[in-house]
Amino acid sequence: MRTLIKHIRALSAPADAVIVQGWVRTRRDAKGFSFLELNDGSCLANLQVVVDAGIPGSAHLASFTTGASVVVNGNLVPSPAPGQKWELRATKIELLGTADASYPLQKKGHTLEFLRTIAHLRPRSNLFGAVFRTRSKLAFAVHEFFQSREFIYVHTPIITASDCEGAGEMFRVTTLKGKPDEKPEADFFGKPTYLTVSGQLEGETFACALSNIYTFGPTFRAENSNTARHAAEFWMIEPEMAFCDLPGDMDLAEEFIKAMARYALEHCAEDLAFFAKFVDKGVPERLQFVVERPFVRVPYTEAVGILKQSGKPFEFPVDYGQNLQSEHERFLTEEHFKSPTTVFNYPREIKPFYMRLNDDGKTVTAMDVLVPGIGEVIGGAQREERLAQLQENLEAHQLKPEDYWWYTDLRRYGTVPHAGFGLGFERLLMFLTGVANIRDVIPFARTPGNAEF
RNA sequence: UCCAGAGUAGCUCAAUGGUAGAGCACGCGGCUGUUAACCGUGUGGUUGCAGGUUCGAGUCCUGCCUCUGGAGCCA
Numbered sequence: 001m002r003t004l005i006k007h008i009r010a011l012s013a014p015a016d017a018v019i020v021q022g023w024v025r026t027r028r029d030a031k032g033f034s035f036l037e038l039n040d041g042s043c044l045a046n047l048q049v050v051v052d053a054g055i056p057g058s059a060h061l062a063s064f065t066t067g068a069s070v071v072v073n074g075n076l077v078p079s080p081a082p083g084q085k086w087e088l089r090a091t092k093i094e095l096l097g098t099a100d101a102s103y104p105l106q107k108k109g110h111t112l113e114f115l116r117t118i119a120h121l122r123p124r125s126n127l128f129g130a131v132f133r134t135r136s137k138l139a140f141a142v143h144e145f146f147q148s149r150e151f152i153y154v155h156t157p158i159i160t161a162s163d164c165e166g167a168g169e170m171f172r173v174t175t176l177k178g179k180p181d182e183k184p185e186a187d188f189f190g191k192p193t194y195l196t197v198s199g200q201l202e203g204e205t206f207a208c209a210l211s212n213i214y215t216f217g218p219t220f221r222a223e224n225s226n227t228a229r230h231a232a233e234f235w236m237i238e239p240e241m242a243f244c245d246l247p248g249d250m251d252l253a254e255e256f257i258k259a260m261a262r263y264a265l266e267h268c269a270e271d272l273a274f275f276a277k278f279v280d281k282g283v284p285e286r287l288q289f290v291v292e293r294p295f296v297r298v299p300y301t302e303a304v305g306i307l308k309q310s311g312k313p314f315e316f317p318v319d320y321g322q323n324l325q326s327e328h329e330r331f332l333t334e335e336h337f338k339s340p341t342t343v344f345n346y347p348r349e350i351k352p353f354y355m356r357l358n359d360d361g362k363t364v365t366a367m368d369v370l371v372p373g374i375g376e377v378i379g380g381a382q383r384e385e386r387l388a389q390l391q392e393n394l395e396a397h398q399l400k401p402e403d404y405w406w407y408t409d410l411r412r413y414g415t416v417p418h419a420g421f422g423l424g425f426e427r428l429l430m431f432l433t434g435v436a437n438i439r440d441v442i443p444f445a446r447t448p449g450n451a452e453f
Numbered sequence: 454u455c456c457a458g459a460g461u462a463g464c465u466c467a468a469u470g471g472u473a474g475a476g477c478a479c480g481c482g483g484c485u486g487u488u489a490a491c492c493g494u495g496u497g498g499u500u501g502c503a504g505g506u507u508c509g510a511g512u513c514c515u516g517c518c519u520c521u522g523g524a525g526c527c528a
Contacts, residue, residue: 028487035487048488066478083488101479106464107489108477113520114464168527198528223526224454236528315524326524379528424528437521438528449519 006042057093067099130271156199195220240420280434380421
């Protein structure tokens with residue numbers, strides 16, 4: 001039976017009759033024998049295989065080139081040379097699939113731009129193996145975090161007729177040829193439908209029944225955004241808590257990010273060390289820092305004051321009532337506080353209709369969590385639970401109340417204070433791995449003009 | 454969408470307006486318990502696309518395409 005290289009490397013004693021399957025990373029020929037570096041994706045490290053001339057299969061050794069898939073039977077023995085603890089002394093080798101000279105992945109380094117053009121092969125590289133192993137571990141950690149706190153996982157719809165107002169442009173879903181707006185009632189669902197931009201509104205309905213819920217799934221934005229932090233399809237995590245206010249929401253957001261950092265440090269050590277060496281030297285310290293230090297919390301009004309008094313020559317002026325620009329957010333989290341920072345109580349004019357109006361009548365219970373290097377990673381709020389106020393908000397945002405009849409019903413029947421947030425899973429991964437472009441932490445990136453693979 | 458930069462061999466990059474090159478990859482030969490092995494040697498080009506200027510364009514000009522960085526929108 002096959003043994004994963006990850007498990008072989010963890011063995012504490014030699015082992016006979018081991019079978020490994022994987023892909024050749026490189027081969028080095030010596031007189032009378034060869035070294036194969038084998039990788040099966042179970043871990044970052046390769047297994048060194050020693051192939052003596054004359055063993056079954058060795059006649060085809062010339063075809064064991066970089067990228068070829070192979071099966072090796074052998075005995076695991078301590079390596080006499082430095083560089084690795086164990087090596088596999090092959091007793092039989094078998095070539096499954098060749099990889100000829102056109103195999104694009106070389107032994108030397110490639111640029112990330114080139115690797116994006118071969119997204120079907122890049123998981124075979126060290127970096128992308130590490131990224132996607134980490135992504136898998138963190139996805140599991142997300143569920144563990146919420147499940148251990150009795151949050152209930154809700155699958156909100158991918159296709160929706162509702163627009164989580166302000167979240168962004170939507171992709172149209174239609175089966176009609178031509179222009180679907182001419183006759184939307186003839187469309188598959190009898191009305192215009194879209195790919196979801198957020199599961200929040202549906203999530204609120206379940207929170208107002210099951211108390212604490214979360215969603216974790218794909219989300220779509222048809223924005224023509226061409227940046228390293230935006231994708232048209234990404235994965236979002238959205239918890240929603242009934243009987244919860246803004247401070248409780250901020251507590252959960254902070255706990256969540258700390259838990260993810262802690263999980264990565266504990267369960268992705270080998271891959272994290274790779275990121276620290278080849279991607280971003282600061283990764284380990286940053287994660288340790290996030291785990292240990294409390295986040296700074298600052299009201300929007302105070303943040304504006306800090307920015308105004310900073311004396312920094314910002315490209316965009318700082319003014320109350322304006323959204324904080326990227327440069328402002330970066331200054332707060334990277335230079336002023338030097339810590340993850342939660343900004344809260346934003347002016348109501350710049351935030352969506354569903355956020356709760358504060359007693360000052362000017363600000364709403366919104367909060368954004370900013371982290372060094374990435375900027376905004378979480379956006380959340382306590383929701384407006386008062387029916388009359390919510391209806392006024394809809395009006396103020398020039399939205400039709402009848403489109404939100406089911407949403408307002410939540411306030412009509414057994415309303416409760418509730419709060420939640422949204423977090424982009426890819427941005428979390430960027431923060432944890434140091435990988436600077438969102439296209440490189442998602443298996444197949446969808447961005448404007450690019451849906452290859 | 455806006456601003457800036459880039460596009461030359463499979464990959465990473467050179468090349469005063471004057472004969473398109475190197476390293477790696479790949480082929481061949483050699484050497485060696487090797488470690489992105491090493492040494493020698495060979496193959497490899499519609500210089501993103503379309504026009505223009507010029508005796509002559511990879512190089513200068515115009516348009517387009519793609520990519521990258523930054524901005525806006527946001528997660």
